[in-house]
Amino acid sequence: MSNHLITLTTRDGQVLTFDAQDSQDVVSAAAICNITLPSLCRDGGCGACLAHCESGEYTLGNYNESMLPSELKAQRQVLLCRTFPHSNLQLNAPYDYAHIQFGEQVGKTATITQLEKIANRTLKLQLKLGDDDKAVEFEAGQYVEIEIPQTNIRRAYSLANTANWQGELDFLIRVQPQGQFTTFLNEKAALGQTFTVYVPKGTFEFHSQRFNPxxxxxxxxxxxxxxxxxxxxxxxxxxxxxxxxxxxxxxxxxxxxxxxxxxxxxxxxxxxxxxxxxxxxxxxxxxxxxxxxxxxxxxxxxxxxxxxxxxxxxxxxxxxxxxxxxxxxxxxxxxxxxx
Amino acid sequence: MFCYQCEQTPHAATGNGCHEAKGVCGKDETTADLQDLMLYGVQGVAQYAKRLRQFDLPQPKADEFILYTLFTTLTNVNFNANRFAELIKETAKLRVELKDLYNKTANERNVQIETFTGAAQWQPASTMAGLLIQAKEAAVNVELSEVGEDIVGLRAMLLYGIKGTAAYAYHALMLGYSDEEIYAEFEEALDFMATHSKDANALLNWAMRIGQLNYKVMALLDSANTGSFGTQQITQVNLSPVKGKAILVSGHDLHDLATLLEQTKDLGINVYTHGELLPAHAYPKLKAYPHLVGNYGGAWQNQHLDFAQFPGAILMTSNCLVEPAAAYRHRIFTAGPVGWAGIRHIQNNDFSPVIEAAQALHGFDEDKPAQFITVGFGKDTVMSVADKVIDGIKAGDIKHFFLIGGCDGAAPGRNYFTEVAELAPQDSIILTLGCGKFRFNTHDFGDIGGIPRLLDMGQCNDSYSAIQVALALSKAFDCNVNELPLSMMISWFEQKAVAVLLTLLSLGVRGIHLGPTLPAFLTPNLLAKLGETFDLKPTGIAANDVEAALRARA
Incomplete structure (x- = not known):
């Protein structure tokens, strides 16, 4: 099995390198090195890990074609969670270096303090972190991964409130009839239920230094x-x-x-x-x-x-x-x- | 973008200054251009404020606005382009108000209404694209091809001196200290800037006037600091963390620090100073707060490391801010003139967001072994042992004084100042101020007859104290300052240092060593002029400069 050097240049011109093997997609290879690249579903379904491959050979695994239409694929745009390298790769990422997280991703425990149907097919979920760690630090627009109890399944939801120091995490949840998380919320969850949540991620944020309406x-x-x-x-x-x-x-x-x-x-x-x-x-x-x-x-x-x-x-x-x-x-x- | 106001700007054979998409300090082209345009508009505000003052109608709102806007444009203060877009609108609105009042008053008093062109008539464009086009006419080097680099350099030196002076005046104002004569001189200076003078002598004379203005402003700030918080006292400051929740306060603003200390009283939060706020510990009314526990970290350029490791909230009250790193960008807050897009700004002195953050964050888990340094050698402290110092000089125990002060920065050449301190002989006293001292202020320099060899006089504005001490010594020995066994090695970085330099020059101080590099706005002709008039010289090799200093004043 070959090791390939992955060189990722971020939007702000900073360069990051790590190793990947043939059998590893780029997002997973980075995670093994304790580097968390922006991604969401890790299944080729959301487009959050879109990047451009400047040089090198790779294969793309299965993905949702609406996230990577053929014309983008032809331009060597890739979904990093479905990109398996066969050589060293030079990649360009459409996000800044600050969006990449380093170090092991440790979960925090959060408890349901509000779970309410606020419209047809929409729930409002509020979680609260424990008293020993009430810092909720994120950029407006980012999401949090919530782990379904007794599974390793995580689901990502955008935060609907702002960074705060009271430990509050607000979400709007679309009820999906077959969805594992909404099924859990509908059937098993109640106030006081705890979840493991992971640090906020994502690159979707308001660009406050821009001027256009x-x-x-x-x-x-x-x-x-x-x-x-x-x-x-x-x-x-x-x-x-x-x-x-x-x-x-x-x-x-x-x-x-x-x-x-x-x-x-x-x-x-x-x-x-x-x-x-x-x-x-x-x-x-x-x-x-x-x-x-x-x-x-x-x-x-x-x-x-x-x-x-x-x-x-x-x-x-x-x-x-x-x-x-x-x-x-x-x-x-x-x-x-x-x- | 064209900017060459700070020490770190590129010096190149093809032309000095930052003129790319982003300056060395991190200020982007849009922000830099909007700052230029705002200050152009502020000249118009000053033109009308000056005329209204002549009608005995001083304009305190305009004077505060002038100081604030000038302060926002200092190096490493405000990087938020949208803030400058707002300030440009406010500038134009204020100028219109002043103009209307001026016209109305002139009519009432049957005085001929002056007509102005340029800044006093400028109307901001309605779109960002339009503002950026207008900004080209407001650039520091706008008439370069017409007037040449010497005139542009002189105008820049004058503008940067005004900026630095405004920052000190703003700190004083925040403590409730103002002076109409000082504000009148700011208005005069900006009115002169609006004339786009091409007369080198007039510009140089104005630079000296700004030096004198800054001398008065530093005296005002000294009164504000000592009047508000008492005279500096010799104080031991702990450099080690103390167990508990924590807030780190950086910058220069003692008013912000005092307000925060009051708002955090009895909350179980420890407050630490950082950088230029270290001297705060010497003021009796500030050190009376038991939760002002120490100083954390070094000079400003180490903030990425220091702030990332600090387990609490961080407040930046003035320069020097650099781009907040991801590790702490949610727990750093700005106040007053400071700003960075996406970083929470504290308004109306309500520090509750900072306090909430500190309460939610871990703070320090344990006490670290205490390590102390001594501060508090302001002018009153030094004057109180003046007899001892004079006796020491007469007895030959003290042979020389080195003033090693000013700003710090990342440039390797700044080791020069540490080397000078280390090479200063045992029979010399080192006076220091500003954040340049962080390179050597933990060294043990010993004492001479009980007087510590290293005397930390305070913040960069406490160069006023150093001047007072020098003047007192010259009086005691019946000589002028230039005849004293005193050598000045000034490290500069931004515009407050330009103001201090102009003050020293305007007082006739000769032979200053300035480094680590000379200002990019000083052309060869201007350097020659300053060298000839003031014997101003660049820092060289530390050992040679120390040897020459000792030899010259032996």
Whole structure:
């Protein structure tokens, strides 16, 4: 079995090297060296570990093609969790060195303090860390992996609150009928249930040093990272120009409307469009998907925007296409997919 | 982007200064350009504030704004481009208010309204792209091809001196100490800057005026510090961690430190100073807080290591901030003029987010063996043993004084200052101040007849104390300062050091060694002029400089 040198250059020009074997995907090889590269599902399903291979030979394992369409594959874009090296690799990562975590990932125990159905197919879950370690440090937009008790299965969810020193972790959970975590929550979990959670990760965050007005597109519980970003702006007094498009299938799936209204009171430059795909006749708001709302908005309000997307792959992909047709470049589009 | 205000900026045959996408300090092009544009607008604010003062209508809000905005542009203070975009809008809004008041008052008093061009008439563009285009006209070197590098260098020296002086005046103001004569001089200086003078002599004269202004400002800050917290006392400071929750306070602002100490009283949180706040331990009203337990870490350039290892919250009250590392970026907070995008800024002196963080973090698990250094040799302390010092000189026990002070930095050439301290003979006294001392302040230099050979006079602004001591000695020996057996080896890094240098020059001090490299804005012609007038010289080889100093003043 051969050892290959993996050289990863981050967006901010820093270089990281580690060894990998033929049988190891790049994310796993890094993990063995106590290097945690940004990734989410580790199964080729989410696109969070997308990178570019500058040189070297590799094979890609199975993956969801909507996360790595053929044209990107032809450009030697790769999903690192499904990239098996056959030679030394030179990789370029679309994230900064600060997003890489070093050292063994030790879990922390957190207890359920709130578990509540807040809309059709959506739960609000709040966990709290123990009194000896109440530091919840993360960038708004990042996610946490939660381990299902008595299994080694972890599920990643974006945090909906902001970094805090009270040990509080808020999540919005989309109820998936066959989903292992939501099944556990529905059938076994109750207040006081403990989980092991791992340090926040992810590269989806608000780029506060940029200046363009921002468009946030949230599909369902994809609202969570945006709630975090907007709450942080309100807490910090950063009244940035943001238009949030929040999309659901029908009115019964809307949630967190009071929180959003409160944020609008605090952030005078925040505009919100609720998008309901299949509304009742009485619906007064936008009827359609957030992608359709985006299309309309960009036609009527052409400008140079930074676009942030979080939701199912189909929504994210169509919004990316729409944004590009309106002249918005890849470097101004930031996304996280789930589902 | 063009910036050459700090010591670390590239010196190159093809041209000095930072003009890439990011400066050596970490300031990006957008931030640098917006800073230039904001200061251009601030000149307009000063132009109207000056005219209103002539109507006996001083503008305290404008004066505070002028000091604050100048301070934000010092090296390693504020890197947040969005903050500067906001400040540019505030600058224009304030300028319009002052202009309206000026026009109204002039009409009421039947005074001819002056018409201005340039900064006083500038309107900020409505888009970021527009602001960045405007910023090109506000760059330090905007008229280089027309006026040449000497004039640009002189304008830069003047601007950087104003910036450093403003930082000291802002610290004093935060403690409630202000002086209308000082504010009038700031307005005059910025009004002069707005004229884009091409007259080298006028610019040089103004640089000396800024030196004099800074002398007054340092005196004001000395009054503010001692008036608020008592005169410095000789104090032992523990350099080792103490068990318990912890907050580390860095920068220079004693007001922020005092406020935090009051807000953390009886909460079981230990407060540590860092860098330029070390001298805080010498002030009676600050050291009276039992939870001000010690100093942690070294000079500013080691903060990535020191802060990452500190198990508590960190507060940065002024320069010198460098990009917060991932290991501590969630537990570092900025205050006052300081800022970094994505780092929490404390507003209205409410340090509760810092306190919450400290309470949630582990703190130190155990006491480490105590290790002490001595601080507190401000002017009052030294003056109190002046007789002893004078007797020591007369008896031949003290033959020479070395003032080794100023800023520290990462450049290898800064070892020079440690070497000078180590090579200073046993019959010499070393006066030190600023953060340059962290290179040698844990060494044991011994004493001369009970007077420690190393006297830490405080922060960089305590160069005022050093000047007072020098003046007292010159009076005692009926000579001028340049005839004293006193050598000055000044390490500079940023604009406060420029202000201090201008003060020393304006007082007629000659023969200063400045290093580790000379300012990039000093062209060969300007260096020749300063060399000829003030015998200003670069630091050389430590052994040679010490030997020459001893020989010259023997």
């Amino acid at each position: 921002a468009i946030f597109i949230a599909g369902g519980t994809g609202l969570a990272p945006f709630l975090s970003m907007l709450t942080k702006m309100a807490q910090w007094g950063e009244n940035r120009e943001v238009h949030l498009f929040f999309g659901v299938n029908d009115e019964t799936e809307l949630f967190c409307l009071e929180e959003l209204a409160k944020l609008q009171q605090q952030l005078s430059n925040l505009k919100i469009t609720q998008c309901v795909w299949k509304p009742r006749d009485t619906w007064q708001g936008f009827s359609g998907t957030p992608a359709q709302a985006l299309q309309k908005y960009l036609q009527e309000n052409p400008n140079d925007y930074d676009i942030y997307l979080c939701g199912p792959p189909m929504l994210v992909n169509s919004c990316v296409e729409i944004a590009k047709t309106h002249g918005i470049s890849d470097t101004q589009i930031f996304s996280e997919k789930f589902g």
